[in-house]
Ligand SMILES: CC(=O)N[C@H]1[C@@H](OP(=O)(O)OP(=O)(O)OC[C@H]2O[C@@H](n3ccc(=O)[nH]c3=O)[C@H](O)[C@@H]2O)O[C@H](CO)[C@@H](O)[C@@H]1O
């Protein structure tokens with residue numbers, strides 16, 4: 001089944017570098033990353049993203065690297081594991097993609113500090129580069145410097161990269177300031193069932209943008225508005241729709257009021273960034289935002305993206321399902337309040353540090369230490385709500401946690417048509433889990449997790465849930481085709497391995 005492991009690829013890269021007479025630093029400079037990252041790559045301790053594999057092959061003139069990693073990337077997880085020690089939460093995918101899109105609003109240079117090195121960031125970066133934007137990694141490969149050209153080139157857009165992400169939708173808001181007409185490919189992303197784009201179209205329509213969707217493309221037409229005050233009431237309290245309207249309003253002179261806005265973490269990060277660009281915004285974190293738009297923006301700006309509450313919940317789940325004592329540092333607590341309340345009700349013992357601020361100077365963080373606990377099923381169903389409810393993307397982790405708890409739990413995902421269906425794959429790892437319908441899962445625990453070969457579902461969080469459950473499983477799990485996990489998590493196996501997990505990366509297709 002295996003064609004290559006990260007160790008064999010690492011050795012290949014090491015030998016090719018030595019053959020060229022390069023130091024690790026020289027290769028790091030060629031790749032736009034840090035020497036320490038090259039060190040980790042050569043030791044098989046760092047995930048290789050698709051773009052990193054291509055950059056390595058090009059820098060070392062070694063197509064062999066691409067052929068060795070040709071099949072899907074997979075994880076081999078040896079359980080059962082006890083984790084210990086400390087792990088830090090990294091910055092969020094969802095704020096990163098919003099801020100990458102928002103950088104188009106600014107004629108000055110945007111530096112995004114601490115941006116996650118994940119596949120989703122690579123896809124949006126590829127799209128930005130294809131329309132003429134210059135992107136340079138600096139700061140030991142952790143910061144991204146973004147400079148847009150005088151005229152953007154949507155006509156040369158990388159359609160393949162665009163179609164792999166839903167976030168391409170967030171180009172509508174920024175591009176409407178530049179063109180009277182433009183086209184964008186249809187949005188992709190996780191397969192979570194139908195995800196409507198209508199709220200985006202309805203909201204943007206109030207700011208002068210009309211969109212017709214035909215032949216795999218959105219055809220956008222822009223009409224300049226004369227009135228200096230407008231109000232947009234969102235049909236849904238969605239995150240990216242709020243961000244799109246914010247980006248449309250940021251460069252539409254006058255006042256825009258957004259009602260039924262999302263106050264979620266990525267929306268807050270976008271607001272803080274726009275404020276640094278000089279856009280006045282009131283009501284951040286609430287459901288009513290008031291924005292004073294600017295005709296043009298030309299500011300050199302640096303912004304530190306805040307920590308990801310969904311990654312925080314993933315790491316907490318790793319500790320909970322393996323009944324470990326460990327600390328998850330830098331948890332954005334404002335976006336985990338309800339999750340922590342539910343965990344408390346289920347009997348999870350934990351300790352929280354005093355609060356401190358994220359590098360953006362705004363987001364409140366805590367360190368959370370987990371203690372091994374005997375959990376019981378919650379009294380009532382667990383369901384998500386827009387912020388400040390239990391985060392929609394954190395719901396899947398409760399399927400794993402409930403499966404580890406004593407008793408019967410009901411998970412109700414009213415939001416997505418397919419996510420609960422993908423979660424029922426936890427049954428392959430031994431969970432007693434039954435899909436009552438497309439939205440409701442009945443789970444009876446506790447589970448004796450067992451290892452299996454299992455295909456990743458085409459959805460990020462359900463796929464990570466399988467990885468987390470596998471940590472607690474007797475025997476070994478082969479989790480196949482993990483691109484979907486790498487969309488949103490940076491070096492997850494390597495970081496969990498530092499806590500004591502045993503996860504190896506290998507390439508190849510299931511029936512190789
Ligand atoms: C890049 C990014 O930031 N993606 C996040 C964003 O996607 P995004 O903002 O694109 O989410 P969608 O617009 O697809 O909304 C998610 C689903 O919730 C439904 N809905 C949402 C709000 C509401 O008030 N009523 C309602 O019915 C929508 O119809 C849809 O089915 O928000 C989702 C919901 O938090 C998260 O899962 C995604 O990770």
Ligand SMILES: C=C(OP(=O)(O)O)C(=O)O
Pocket residue numbers: 094166167189190192393460461488
């Ligand atoms: C659903 C998600 O992402 P996207 O909106 O990018 O598909 C997610 O982050 O869980």
